[in-house]
Amino acid sequence: MHIPSILLQAQPGGSSSTLIIMVMMILVFYFFMIRPQAKKAKQQKQFITDLQKGDKIVTIAGIHGTINKVNDDATLSLETSPGSYIKIEKSAISMEWTANINKVATEEKK
Numbered sequence: 001m002h003i004p005s006i007l008l009q010a011q012p013g014g015s016s017s018t019l020i021i022m023v024m025m026i027l028v029f030y031f032f033m034i035r036p037q038a039k040k041a042k043q044q045k046q047f048i049t050d051l052q053k054g055d056k057i058v059t060i061a062g063i064h065g066t067i068n069k070v071n072d073d074a075t076l077s078l079e080t081s082p083g084s085y086i087k088i089e090k091s092a093i094s095m096e097w098t099a100n101i102n103k104v105a106t107e108e109k110k
Helices: 014-049 097-109
Strands: 056-059 064-070 075-081 084-089 093-096
Touching: 014 093
Parallel strands: none
Antiparallel strands: 056 064, 056 093, 064 075, 075 084
16 A cells, blocks of 8 residues: 655644644643632631631531630640530631531522
């Protein structure tokens, strides 16, 4: 079988258009995937840093409570019901309780 020589030659500008498409794909991936995740992680880190006594929070496990004491060892004392306290890691905090309530309320309106 004989392949015509015109098919074996590279088309001019073919590699540059491929490069442009690859760069555009990377930019789309960055703006729709990486950047929002980094922004959310930064907000979560700031939220955990700003915790103080009296804040109402929800843990990753879904436990609701009020912060009783912020300890120096990256833990805090959480009051889950009057007189009932648990010690948890700061990294186990998911969100602020009021933010969770507002989220549920807006979902119910839809």
